[in-house]
Amino acid sequence: MRLSVIGCGYLGAVHAAAMASIGHEVVGIDVDERKISALSKGEAPFFEPGLQEILTEGIQSGRLTFSTKMADAAGAAVHFIGVGTPQQAGGYAADLTFVNAAVDGLIPYLQPGNIVAGKSTVPVGTAAELAERVVKSGATLVWNPEFLREGWAVQDTIDPDRLVAGVPDGDEGARAADILREVYHTAVAKDTPFIVTDYATAELVKVAANAFLATKISFINAMAEIAEVTGADVTQLADAIGHDARIGRRFLGAGIGFGGGCLPKDIRAFSARAEELGRGESVGFLREVDAINLRRRDRAVQLVVEALGGAVFKKNITVLGAAFKPHSDDIRDSPALDVAVRLHGLGAWVTVTDPAAIENARRLHPQLNYVEDRDEALRGADAVIVVTEWDEYRRQLPPAAAGELVAGKIVVDGRNCLDAAAWRDAGWAYYGMGRP
Numbered sequence: 001m002r003l004s005v006i007g008c009g010y011l012g013a014v015h016a017a018a019m020a021s022i023g024h025e026v027v028g029i030d031v032d033e034r035k036i037s038a039l040s041k042g043e044a045p046f047f048e049p050g051l052q053e054i055l056t057e058g059i060q061s062g063r064l065t066f067s068t069k070m071a072d073a074a075g076a077a078v079h080f081i082g083v084g085t086p087q088q089a090g091g092y093a094a095d096l097t098f099v100n101a102a103v104d105g106l107i108p109y110l111q112p113g114n115i116v117a118g119k120s121t122v123p124v125g126t127a128a129e130l131a132e133r134v135v136k137s138g139a140t141l142v143w144n145p146e147f148l149r150e151g152w153a154v155q156d157t158i159d160p161d162r163l164v165a166g167v168p169d170g171d172e173g174a175r176a177a178d179i180l181r182e183v184y185h186t187a188v189a190k191d192t193p194f195i196v197t198d199y200a201t202a203e204l205v206k207v208a209a210n211a212f213l214a215t216k217i218s219f220i221n222a223m224a225e226i227a228e229v230t231g232a233d234v235t236q237l238a239d240a241i242g243h244d245a246r247i248g249r250r251f252l253g254a255g256i257g258f259g260g261g262c263l264p265k266d267i268r269a270f271s272a273r274a275e276e277l278g279r280g281e282s283v284g285f286l287r288e289v290d291a292i293n294l295r296r297r298d299r300a301v302q303l304v305v306e307a308l309g310g311a312v313f314k315k316n317i318t319v320l321g322a323a324f325k326p327h328s329d330d331i332r333d334s335p336a337l338d339v340a341v342r343l344h345g346l347g348a349w350v351t352v353t354d355p356a357a358i359e360n361a362r363r364l365h366p367q368l369n370y371v372e373d374r375d376e377a378l379r380g381a382d383a384v385i386v387v388t389e390w391d392e393y394r395r396q397l398p399p400a401a402a403g404e405l406v407a408g409k410i411v412v413d414g415r416n417c418l419d420a421a422a423w424r425d426a427g428w429a430y431y432g433m434g435r436p
């Protein structure tokens with residue numbers, strides 16, 4: 001099938017390459033010339049496992065092309081909208097400028113019978129408004145939210161947990177759903193649940209899923225706060241409640257909390273939209289979820305300060321991690337970098353290392369010291385804080401060897417990812433988050 005993908009950021013670039021890898025002929029469109037020129041040469045614009053391979057393969061096969069011209073989308077049967085919906089400057093609501101520009105820019109090239117499939121995360125009600133514009137060209141709008149996780153984006157796109165299609169009523173909607181089934185033929189052949197809904201439900205599925213995940217993380221972090229004043233261990237608590245299949249252990253990792261390009265902005269946009277709809281109180285808890293999440297960063301900084309005897313001024317602190325999570329070079333709203341910046345603000349000499357995100361981090365926070373080599377970064381540290389649970393720190397850093405490099409054997413485990421007993425046995429003062 002011929003497809004276009006409008007917007008070649010994180011979501012769009014992965015979607016375009018993944019769709020080409022399952023046999024479609026795909027053109028990716030973006031206004032950013034630098035991005036399109038890199039993608040056209042087969043260069044992945046960000047770190048994402050597996051992306052480079054399918055990008056190269058798609059370009060070599062001739063099935064995958066990129067362009068800055070919207071006109072090149074003409075002729076595709078399905079046009080995916082994968083542009084960003086960032087948090088509005090000075091507010092919590094989502095900024096829909098890019099979605100509106102993409103749809104309006106595409107309309108002149110639409111042919112009757114085409115499908116426009118929105119993938120961006122939008123406030124509920126957006127699809128119905130866009131549909132009014134799209135329908136004038138004889139095309140059909142569907143809302144097809146994306147649930148990919150960074151670090152697993154290629155796998156999540158090709159082999160998702162579920163597919164959701166918000167469609168209009170009647171035959172038009174049924175036909176649109178059938179076309180989407182053809183697009184995702186490999187997942188459909190594996191009996192992946194394919195849920196057909198109305199627009200509002202499809203839009204809400206996405207924000208509800210993210211709100212639930214964020215709530216789960218903040219719930220366990222709230223328990224960490226209680227554990228801190230009672231001497232309980234939140235990791236054991238999470239294991240114990242996680243055995244209840246109704247609760248489940250995943251996303252009960254207490255630590256410095258969630259960040260990234262989705263969860264923080266999506267829960268804020270959801271709150272803002274609920275307020276607009278006169279139902280702010282229904283999701284009032286999301287403000288608590290956000291507040292708990294941000295408090296964990298303060299707590300991590302406080303632990304370092306306490307461990308160093310009350311002040312970090314002119315102390316050497318090595319920060320292990322900068323990305324908002326492992327297997328990613330993404331530093332958007334990264335709790336890891338936020339902790340590093342706050343320690344620097346308190347007068348510490350902060351050295352940051354990360355297997356993938358240093359370049360991005362340096363651009364955003366040039367005031368910090370960056371070192372590529374982990375062991376080099378550890379040398380002479382008065383304290384170490386782990387803020388992104390890369391295997392390089394979690395599994396592949398022997399505490400005894402690390403102890404030889406540092407000046408002070410103090411480790412703050414901002415992700416509760418280290419073997420506390422092993423670090424203590426090697427002579428370290430170990431501090432976890434919500435652990436005695």
Ligand code: UDX
Binds near residue numbers: 252253256257259261
């Ligand atoms: C998230 C959703 O998982 C995905 O479905 C959606 O499409 C986009 O948003 P992503 O932002 O890639 O994906 O990251 P995710 O793996 O969900 O992690 C988000 C943040 O939560 C990270 O900062 C991570 O470190 C943190 N986290 C996750 C915790 O603090 N504890 C946990 O137990 C799990």
